Amino acid sequence: MARFRQLQKEVEERRALAVIQPTEPNVRRYMELEAKVVHNASRFADVAQRIAWSHPELDPATQGRPVNATALEVFEQARIRERNAVLAQVAREHVLMFFFRGDCGYCHAMAPVLRAFCDRHGMRLVPISVDGGALAGFPQARSDNGAVRALKVQQVPALFLAQPFSGRIEPVGFGVLSEAxxxxxxxxxFEGRDGKGTPPPVYWGDQR
Incomplete structure (x- = not known):
């Protein structure tokens, strides 16, 4: 470590001198030392790469998200299957509460996306009109019965994940969202419930 710190200090000193007094000898001395550092760094990178090739647990390319196009495709397909399996589990015990206004353009844009998502994953959707207005594709939309106040909905479109038997309700998001x-x-x-950093849920009837 002492040699490393000494090398850093020498590089900084030579660079400072070359900048302040850019004579040919000063600049050349700095460039010579810099070339030596770059050469050593290149050797380090080569050795590290060879070690990674023979020890996959140390190879970033085999950990987490792949960088190879073929491997990335396999990785993404696996993620989609895992996500769909979780969504199927969520759909068995949950509903999506969709708050909208009849005069909200963003709500009209969100509606078909949300409908397609729910149809794809077998999830029940509960559309709730904040202003009593209608929305294409949701003829059976409910009028607000106090949910807006209880959940402090101040912006639409708003989407909440609700578990009817427990009364647990959590915000999914606001504004137009894609299916992904x-x-x-x-x-x-669903996977982060009661985990560190997870926002506390709201329970139906909780007016706090």
Whole structure:
């Protein structure tokens, strides 16, 4: 470590001198030392790469998200299967509460995306009109019965994941979301429950 710190100090000193007094000898001395450092760093990288090739537990390419195109495709397909399995589990005990306004353009844009997502994953959807207005594709939408106040809904479209038998309700998101975003957020909520950093849920009837 002492040699490393000494080398760092020498590089900084030579560079400072070359910048302050850019004579040919000063600049050349700095460039010579810099070339030596770059050469050593290159040798280090080569050795580290060879070690990684023979020890997969140390190879970043085999840990987490792959960088190879073929491996990445396999990785993404596996993630989709895992996500769909979790969503199927969520759908058995949960519903999605969709708050909208009849005059909200974003709500109209979100509606078909949400409908397609719920149809794809077999999830029950409970559309709730905040202003009593209608939304295409949701003829059986409910009028607000106090849920807006209880859940402090201040912006639409708003989506909540609810577990009817427990009364547990958690926000999924606000604004227009894609199917991929919906899936990722719902899975994250379900898998992260009661975990560190998970926002506390709201329970139906809780007016705090």
């Amino acid at each position: 975003q919906l899936g990722e957020r719902i899975v994250a909520l």
